[in-house]
Amino acid sequence: MSLTNPTARSAVSVTTFITVSAIALAAATAAPVMAQDSTTDFALEDIIVSAGLTPIAAARYGRAATVLTAQDIADRGLTTVQDALRAVPGVSVNANGHSFTQVRIRGGEANHTLILIDGVRAAGGDAAYVLSGLETANIARIEVLRGPQSVAYGSDASAGVINIITRKSEGSGFSYGGKVEGGAGWSASGYLAYRGAQGGVALGFARMQDRGWDYSGSGGERDGIFRRTLTLSGDHAVAEGLTLGFTYRRSEEDGDTDATALVATGPGDYVLDDPAAQTVREEEGGQIYADYTTPDGRLSARLGLERTRLTQEINSGAPTDQDSRATRLRLSYGLDGPVATGAQVLSLLLEDEHDSSTANPGYDRDTRSVALEYRGTFDSGLDVQIGARYDDNSVFGNAVTWNAAAAYTLDNGARLHASAGAGVVNPSYFELFANAWGYVGNPDLDPERNRSVDLGVELPLGRGVVDVTLFQERLEDEITAVATGPGSYSYVNQSGTSLRRGVEVSGRYDATDQLALRLGYTLLDATNPDGSVEIRRPRHQLSLGATWTSADGRTTLDAQALHVAGNADTQFWGSYATKELPSYWTVDLAGSRRIGDNLRLTARVDNLFDAAHSDAWGYAGRGRTAYVGLGADW
Template identity: 65%
Template sequence: MKTRIPAAVAAACAVAAPVHAQESFTLDPIIVSGGLTPIEAARYGRSVSVVTARDIEERGIRSVQDALRAVPGVAVNSNGHSFTQVRIRGGEANHTLILIDGVEAAGGDSEYILTGLETANIERIEVLRGPQSVFYGSDASAGVINIITKKGSGGVQYGATAEYGAGWSASGFVAVRDDRGGLSFGLTRRDDEGWDYSGSGGEKDGIDRWTMTLAGDYEVVDGLTLGFTWRMSEEHYDADGTDWTATTPQGYVVDDPTQFSDRDEQTMQVYAEFERPDSRVSGRLAFARTENTQSYSGGAPTETVGETAKLRLSYGLDGPVTSGNHVVNLLAEHERDSSTTNPLYKRKNNSIALEYRGSFGNGLDLQLGGRFDDNSVFGDSVTWTAAASYTLQNGVRLHASAGTGVVNPSYFELYAAAFGYTGNPGLDPERNQSFDVGVEVPFAQGRGSVDVTLFRETLTDEITAVSTGPGTFSYVNQTGDSDRRGVEVAATFAATDTLDLRLGYTWLDADNPNGSIELRRPKHALTMGATLRTMGGRGTVSADARYIAGNYDTQNFGTFATAKLPDYWTVDLAATYDVTPNLMLNARVENLFDKDYSDSWGYASRGRTVYVGLSSNF
C-alpha cells in the first residue's frame, strides 16, 4: 500500500506561487499554519500571504526580514540590520508570533528579534494576519509568521549556494525521501560585513551567523508517523552606541567598537502523528523546546527557555478526516517558560482549544474556534475566532474573519527590580479584538487577481510604563482602546507568458488610547515588482520597488518628541541564469539608486551593494 507524506511536509513541498494575500495556487496547496491542522488555501477565510522558495530565488532575497518587507499589512523596522522588529496591522512587535517549522523562535517571554536570519534552505514563509491566539496562544495577537524549512520532495536531493558581495555567504542541503518518510540536513553560513549605522563613514557593524537544521519523519506502521525537527544557530553581531546629548539625527548614533552581541538559538520538536485516508480519527502528539542565550559586549548571558506539549485530536463528522467536509479539532496544551533574569518566577499555563471546519459544497467554507488559557501567575483568558470564505461561480471569492487575541505580561513588566523599574504582579494580559472583510477578484481569464481587505483591530488593557517618581517607573494596563484600521491590497498579473507583475499596498491608521500616533507603523507602504523570464527560459530578471510614507518615531535626542521620518523609495534588482540544468548564476543589487533612508531616527541605511553568486541543485 502506498503511504502518505505527513501534512506539514506535503505543504512545504507545494508548488511555488507569487506572493499575494489570499493566494490562488495552481495545485491546491495548503496553509500549514492556518489552524489546528493544515487547510487548503482556497477554503481559508483569514488573510494570509506566502513567500515561496521561488520568490526568494528570483528576487534575490537573502534574509527573512527582507522577505517580509513586501507583504501587505506588515511593517519592518530596523535599527541597522542587527535589530529588526516586525509589526502586523499596527500591533506591537511582541504581538506577532514567529515560528520556525511550527516551533516558537523566541524562548521565554521574549519577542523574536530578526537579525541575520537567512533564507537559504527555506521552502516558504507563511504570514497570517489577525489574531491567531485560539491556535497559538499568547503573542499571536496580531498575527503569526511561520518559517518552513526545506524537507525534500522525493528521492535524493542535494545542492549548495555561494555568494560574494559585502561579505560572503554559503549554504548546503541534502535530503532523501521515499513513500515512508525522509531525512534532511541543511547548513548555512553568512559573514556580512554590514555598514556604519551612524552614517559617519566609520567602522562597519557586521553579522557573522551560521545555522544547522536537521529533520526527519518515518511511517513506522500504516498511518503512524514519528518525526523530529532540530535547529541550531550561533551569531555574533556588532552595534553602535547612542549619544543622549545629541541635538540632530546625525549625532545620535555614534561609532562604538565595544558594542557587540553573541546569540545562540536552539529549537527542537519530536512528534507522533496518526492519520489514515480511510479513518474518521487522526491525532498528533508533540513536544517542543526553544532555548535562546544572548549576551551583550561580553557581559553575563541571559537564557530564555520555552517548552510546550501538545495533543491534537481530529474527528470527521461526515467521513474520513482527510476527505470529509466537516471536521472537529481538539487541542490540549501545556506550556511553561523561564528566564535567568528572573530565576524565581517560572510561568505555566494549561490550555484547551476547539475548532470546527465546514465545507458546504456550494462555495461556502467556515472555520470556528475557541480557547481557554489557565495561567499560573496572572489572569486567565478566553479567545475565539470565526472565518468564512465564499467563492462565486464567476471565480470571485469573498472572505471575512473576526476574533480575539491575547498577549501575556512579560517577566520584566511583572517583576522588574532594576534600572529604576518596579514590576506590577497585578497586570492583566493585553487583549486584541479584530475583524476583516475582503474580496479576491480574478481577471484576464485567470492570469491575474487582485485582493482587497479592510480590517479593524482594537487593543485593550495595553501595558505601558508610567512614572512613579523622579527616575522611577512601573507598569499599568492602560484605560481606553488602541485603535488600528486599514486597507491591504495585493495583486498579481501574468502580463505575458514571460512577464509577471506584482503589487502590494497597505494603508494604516494606528492610534494610542490618548489619540497620539503609534510609532514605527507607516501610514502608506507600497511595493511594486516585475519578473521577466528571458533567454529561452534560462534566465530571469526581477525588479522590486518599495515606497514608505507617514512613518513616525520618537527622537531620542534634542526635543525628545515624536516626529515624522522622511518618506523614501528604494529599488532592488536581481537576475539569474541557468548555466546548466543543475548550475545557476545569480547577481543582485540592493538599493540601486543609493538612497539615504531610515526606519528609525538616527540609524543610517545601507547604500548600494552588489552581489554575485552560484547555486547548484541535483
C-alpha cells in the same frame, strides 16, 4: 503535565535530537513503504499549513494570508527573512541597524506577532523574536497570517503569525545542493536529503558573514554580522498510519552595534560609532512528534514535544537565557469523511507550556490550554472556520480567545472573505518582575487583549487577481511604563483602546507568458488611546515588482521597488517628541542564469540608486550593495 524540575527540563538536548536523527536516517534507508505526513494530500502551493489546527486549502481560508514560496524567494534574490517580509501587505519591518529588526503586523507591537520556525516558537518564551540575520537559505516557504491567531497558537499571536518552514526531504532517493555568494560580505549554504520508502531525513546548513555598514551614518566602522545555522529534520513510518518525526534547528550569531548618546541635539549625533559594541545570540529549537491516522482516515492525532532556548549577550554583559517548552496533543475528527479530504472537521487541542528566564530566576510561568476548532465546506461555496480557546495562566490573569472566519466563492470566480477574533499577549518577565534600571515590575498585570475584524474580496482579472481587505484592530489593557517617582518606573494595564485600522491590497498579473507583475499596498492608521500616533508603523507602504523569465526558462530578471511614507518615531533629544521620518523609495534588482541542468549564476543589487533611508531616528539605512553567486542542485 507541567515539567518544573530543571534537571528534567535539560533532558531534551542536542544529544537527544542527534540520536533521533540517526535513528530516522537508518530507518529511512532501510524501508519498503512510502510515508505520508499531514500535508502530502495537497500540493503545498495550494494550502496554508499554519492556518489553524490542521492545514487548509488557500481558497477555503477566510482570513487574510500571504505565502512566499522558495521560488518566489529565489526569483527576487532575497537572502534574509526580514527582506522577504518587506513587500507583504499589512507587514512593516523596522530596523535599528543590521542586528535588531522587528516585524509588526497591522500596527500591532513587535511582540504581538508570533514567529514560528517549522511550527515551533522562535523566541524562547518571552517578548518578541528579533529578526536579524535570519537567512532564507533552505527555507521552503514563509506563511504570513494576519489578524488574531491565538486560538491555535496562544499568546503573542494577537496581530498575526509568521511561520518559516524549512526545506524537508522530498521525492525519492538522495538530493543535495548549495550556493555560495560574495559581495559586501559572503555566504555559503547547502543541503543533503534522502527519502526512502518509509521516511526521510534532511540536513541544511548556512553561514553568512556580512560586512554591514555604519549605523550611525558618520562613515565610521562597519557594523557587520556573522551567522551560522544548522537545520535537521526526519520522519519514519513505524506502522500503518503511525509516523514519528522530528525537527531541530541551531543558530549562532555575532553582530556589531553602535552606542547611543545620553545627550544629543539631532539624529546625526544620537547614534555614535562604537567599534566595541556587540551582541551575541545562540538559538536552539525543535520538536519530536508522532502522527497517527486511523485506517479510514476519520481520526487523526498529533502528539508533539517542543523546546526553544534563546541566549543573548550584549556588550560582554551577563548573558540572558530564555527557555520555553511545550507539550501539545491535537485530535481531529472528520464528521463526514477523512480528515484530509472531508468537508467538515472538528479538532481539539490540549496544551501545556512552561517558560523561564535567567533574568528572573525566581519566577517560572506555566500555561495550560484547551482549544476547539470547527471547519466546514458546503456545496453552496461557503467555507467557515470557528474556534475558541481557554488559557489557564499560573502567574497572571487567565484568557479566553476566539475567532470566526468565512469565505464564499461566487459564480464569476470572485471570492469574499471575512474574519473576526480576539487574541492575547502575555506580560513579559521584565514587566512582571523587573528590578533594574529604576524599573519595578507589576505582578498583577493582565494579558493585553486585541479584538479584530476584517472584510475582503478577491477578484479575478483575466490573467491576474487582486485582493482588497479592510481591517480594524482594537487593543485593550495595553501594558505601558509609568513613572512612580523621580527616576523610578513600573508598568500598568492602561485604560482606553489603541485603534488600528486600514486597507491591505495585493495583486499579481501575468502581462505575458514571460512577464509577471505584482503589487502590495498598506494604508494604516494606528493611534494610542489618547489619539497620538503609534511609532514605527508607516501610514503608507507600497511595493511594486516584476519578474521576467526567458522563453527557455533559464534566465530570470526581477525588479522590486518599495516606498515607505508616514513613519513616525520618537526623537531622543530636544523635546523628545514623536516626529515623522522622511519618506523614501528603494529599488532592488536580481537575476539568475541556469547553466546546464544543475548550475545557476546569480547576481543582485540592493538599493540600486543608493537612496538615503531610515526606519528609526538616528539609524542610517544601508546604501547600494552588490553580490554575485553560484548555486547548484542535484
